[in-house]
Amino acid sequence: MEDERAHILPEADSGTSENSRRNFLKQSTLLTAIALTPATAVKAAEAHVDEKIAGAFEKMPVKLEVNGINHSLSVEPRATLLDILREQLDLTGTKKGCDHGQCGACTVHVDGRRVNSCLTLGVMVNGKKITTIEGLAKGDELHPMQEAFIKHDGFQCGYCTPGQIMSAVACIREGHANSEMEIREYMSGNICRCGAYPNIVNAIQEVKEGGFKV
Amino acid sequence: MKVKETAIPGNHNLMPDDRTGKSALSRVDGRLKVTGKAKYSAEYNVKDLVYGVMVGSSVTKGTIKSIDTKKAENAPGVLSVLTYLNAPKIPGYQADNPSPKGPLKIFYNNQVYFNGQPIALVVADTFERALFASTLVTATYDTEAHQTNLLTNLDKGVSTRREDKDFVKGQANAWQSAPVKVDAEYIIPTEVHNPMELHAIIARWDAGDKVSVYTKTQGVKSSQRSIAQAFKLPPDNVQVTAPFVGGAFGSALRTWPHEIAAVLASKVVGKPVKLVLSRADMFTSVGYRPFTWQKVSLGAGADGKLTGITHEATGQSSVYEDFTEGVVNISQLMYACPNINTRYRLVSLNVNTPTPMRGPGEATGAFALESAMDELSYALNIDPIELRMRNYAETDPSNNKPYSSKFLAEAYKIGAEKIGWTERSQKPGTILQNGWHIGYGMAAGMFGAHRSSSTVTAKMQADGTLVLQTAVTDIGPGTGTAMASVATGVMDIPADKIKIVLGDSSLPPSPTQGGSQIAATVGSAVHDACTELKEKFKSMAGNTDPADYIKILKQQGLDHLEVTTTSKSGPEQGKYSMYSWSVHFMRVLVHPATGVVKIDKAISVADAGQILSPKTARSQMIGGTIMGIGMALMEEAVIDHRYGRLVNNNFADYHVPVQADIPQVEAYFVNKADNILNPIGAKGMGEIATIGVAAAVANAVYNATGKRVRELPITPDKLL
Ligand code: FES
Ligand code: FES
Numbered sequence: 010m011e012d013e014r015a016h017i018l019p020e021a022d023s024g025t026s027e028n029s030r031r032n033f034l035k036q037s038t039l040l041t042a043i044a045l046t047p048a049t050a051v052k053a054a055e056a057h058v059d060e061k062i063a064g065a066f067e068k069m070p071v072k073l074e075v076n077g078i079n080h081s082l083s084v085e086p087r088a089t090l091l092d093i094l095r096e097q098l099d100l101t102g103t104k105k106g107c108d109h110g111q112c113g114a115c116t117v118h119v120d121g122r123r124v125n126s127c128l129t130l131g132v133m134v135n136g137k138k139i140t141t142i143e144g145l146a147k148g149d150e151l152h153p154m155q156e157a158f159i160k161h162d163g164f165q166c167g168y169c170t171p172g173q174i175m176s177a178v179a180c181i182r183e184g185h186a187n188s189e190m191e192i193r194e195y196m197s198g199n200i201c202r203c204g205a206y207p208n209i210v211n212a213i214q215e216v217k218e219g220g221f222k223v
Numbered sequence: 224m225k226v227k228e229t230a231i232p233g234n235h236n237l238m239p240d241d242r243t244g245k246s247a248l249s250r251v252d253g254r255l256k257v258t259g260k261a262k263y264s265a266e267y268n269v270k271d272l273v274y275g276v277m278v279g280s281s282v283t284k285g286t287i288k289s290i291d292t293k294k295a296e297n298a299p300g301v302l303s304v305l306t307y308l309n310a311p312k313i314p315g316y317q318a319d320n321p322s323p324k325g326p327l328k329i330f331y332n333n334q335v336y337f338n339g340q341p342i343a344l345v346v347a348d349t350f351e352r353a354l355f356a357s358t359l360v361t362a363t364y365d366t367e368a369h370q371t372n373l374l375t376n377l378d379k380g381v382s383t384r385r386e387d388k389d390f391v392k393g394q395a396n397a398w399q400s401a402p403v404k405v406d407a408e409y410i411i412p413t414e415v416h417n418p419m420e421l422h423a424i425i426a427r428w429d430a431g432d433k434v435s436v437y438t439k440t441q442g443v444k445s446s447q448r449s450i451a452q453a454f455k456l457p458p459d460n461v462q463v464t465a466p467f468v469g470g471a472f473g474s475a476l477r478t479w480p481h482e483i484a485a486v487l488a489s490k491v492v493g494k495p496v497k498l499v500l501s502r503a504d505m506f507t508s509v510g511y512r513p514f515t516w517q518k519v520s521l522g523a524g525a526d527g528k529l530t531g532i533t534h535e536a537t538g539q540s541s542v543y544e545d546f547t548e549g550v551v552n553i554s555q556l557m558y559a560c561p562n563i564n565t566r567y568r569l570v571s572l573n574v575n576t577p578t579p580m581r582g583p584g585e586a587t588g589a590f591a592l593e594s595a596m597d598e599l600s601y602a603l604n605i606d607p608i609e610l611r612m613r614n615y616a617e618t619d620p621s622n623n624k625p626y627s628s629k630f631l632a633e634a635y636k637i638g639a640e641k642i643g644w645t646e647r648s649q650k651p652g653t654i655l656q657n658g659w660h661i662g663y664g665m666a667a668g669m670f671g672a673h674r675s676s677s678t679v680t681a682k683m684q685a686d687g688t689l690v691l692q693t694a695v696t697d698i699g700p701g702t703g704t705a706m707a708s709v710a711t712g713v714m715d716i717p718a719d720k721i722k723i724v725l726g727d728s729s730l731p732p733s734p735t736q737g738g739s740q741i742a743a744t745v746g747s748a749v750h751d752a753c754t755e756l757k758e759k760f761k762s763m764a765g766n767t768d769p770a771d772y773i774k775i776l777k778q779q780g781l782d783h784l785e786v787t788t789t790s791k792s793g794p795e796q797g798k799y800s801m802y803s804w805s806v807h808f809m810r811v812l813v814h815p816a817t818g819v820v821k822i823d824k825a826i827s828v829a830d831a832g833q834i835l836s837p838k839t840a841r842s843q844m845i846g847g848t849i850m851g852i853g854m855a856l857m858e859e860a861v862i863d864h865r866y867g868r869l870v871n872n873n874f875a876d877y878h879v880p881v882q883a884d885i886p887q888v889e890a891y892f893v894n895k896a897d898n899i900l901n902p903i904g905a906k907g908m909g910e911i912a913t914i915g916v917a918a919a920v921a922n923a924v925y926n927a928t929g930k931r932v933r934e935l936p937i938t939p940d941k942l943l
Binding site for chain 1: 249250252253254255256257258259260261262263265266268299349350351355416417418419420421467468469470472499501502698699700701838839841842843845846847848849850873874875879880881882883885886887888
């Protein structure tokens, strides 16, 4: 017989409770914080009944500028930028391939720098400018990198593609696209299981050599 | 979907279309893919959506003693926690076929067959809440001793299917009495498809028992059938939509338990449920290329003519379901040899069921056979290409039938020239440049060229747009682009006047995308439908050239004209043997002090019949070669047999090729039509792109170092 955790995620709290935050709320209200907390919420927390109210306490306001549009959101601190983009803002161009910073499918620009949005909590980018694949083209006019990906067939299924393109643009901006070898090195955080690598390198080289403004 | 050819100046030429001399068609859905507008299964904005997260068993064999779901149920936002204790019975699981073996039945009983087997599904109003609550589910088990190691269980191999019975042509084990012999064992580890898109489903159960799903599948029709069967619904009650699939390579050939669970959950909670597998789930939920042991024995005369081939293989499957594949078939089919015998065995282990992965069976078998052929070439001191030519099969060695087409010799020639084969030294380990050993290797591949039935609707609209509709999916190879390419040829209209509609179970039927049959099958149906449509226009126009479709429609007072045509193979099937062929050439660098292997140059050449869409075909071939390089050098799912649990179920520890691993892979095509197989002359390409690659790499490593690695992947430790 074994008693084992039945999931891959590490245990949040090895103590007796499943939710230390609400326990904290309960204990602190019982001690000194009663004056600061609405009485109904105290009761709710003590009785473990109204989880909705407790849940509301767990949300935080976040302001994001995404592709030039301002959003005022209320998010849980544990929500990743990736999930906020995909699930709350319906910007599904940014892809989830691993959720662990290991594949690059979720690459977006934060204040112009490429980041893995799955490793970035929404609350970490409060007040920042985010650019996703949906914000790269100017209306109907594609970004040169998007044009080059079509021309060189830098994809097959297309799932890694938004991340590749966002990474590729940043790669040139960073000054890391000076040779085929350098591009390969600096694009190695973006996995393409369809194996479009040579075509992707060719697309990036062409945009770089063409002197396009990226 | 309008495709604009870019005006970017540059020196990277497009591959010209050999048939027309014009530059090749770009991917018809390219614009949607580069702008993030292509929607994959988890990306539909469905109202009232709730989220599911799976909980897997933490033990490898036994029974669930208790599951505690209370904490999870009390967590914020949780709507339901399904387990075998409370899940409604799935009608299709109830025994009208009490066969002891079959697909895993989710939430069926307390049995645990493998580590990570789903034991609960948590549904909550947000993904974060479902994920958190899933960590609160605990279970206790009565565990039993498990078996996950194929190599310590080889003696338990059994023959499970009639198709897998021992094969003998001429005399068995004739290699033993040959003057020159090779007799060696080869091992491939478990490899996982790992498409970049996580398997995902959005399922909605509506009033009147109507089910709609967006799911990752290679076949919307087969998903429709499977879901209908599980819930005992008429197939028409089930709508499956999958216009974009983010890669699959075989992993989405069937309907998996998590899909059934999501449909069930949506019925239980009365809301649409989105279930996205985690990357870790991908290692235990959607199949893999099975760990396989092989032994190949070759006998030849001093002239290099094979006198005997013996190929044995033992693969693995789960304890609840048999999965077999054609590992040894390639040895029956590849070379002209009077005496061939093969044997295939299967061992049931406490693992999940494998599923075909790109070049299923054949890629595994080709690693062994083509490595052994290389070993034989050194034993005979005959060039490996020359050895293959001396044993070249002009007719099918298994039944003496003529081939519908075979241009493998041409492919050898093209590949040898492109890689610079004359630079190769027949003596291994002799070329050292800049501190690296250089080696050349080659290996061939083959796969059945199939054509099945497909129905296509071709509809010319008043504005001159041609709409092509069929239920096939496009998981990445460029099916839509190939369809457009065929249609432009027949209808003589530009590709940007063609609209392709795919991946919807309500469309006319087409087969599941798999087994390298779609270009030939659907391409032919597009050809036939367009030809018929054009004839219709022709008769309307009084048998004049029907080029101005808009005008004819106007004259006839029609707002559109359409035909629906079913197209399939005919009597040619019995008369000929039909295969696609490939050869892969590698130049590798091996670092003597560290054992690091770098692919310096990779050339793949295919005889895949007439190439329909040169640009996407080239990408498909390159992609298959890269997957083969992964198989050769890095991919290995490792189980800690003490616990029966995977230790590298993520992209940091399970390595797939990345940019830095891959040079400018080149792909070439013989590009000769197979006019017997189908009206468009196309043969399949998806599998042969990968089949043979791993052996080509291993053979090049041997040529570079004199070290023969017979156990994949070829990691540095094996070369030191
Ligand atoms: S999803 Fe973020 S790196 Fe993979
Ligand atoms: S295009 Fe499919 S993963 Fe890159």
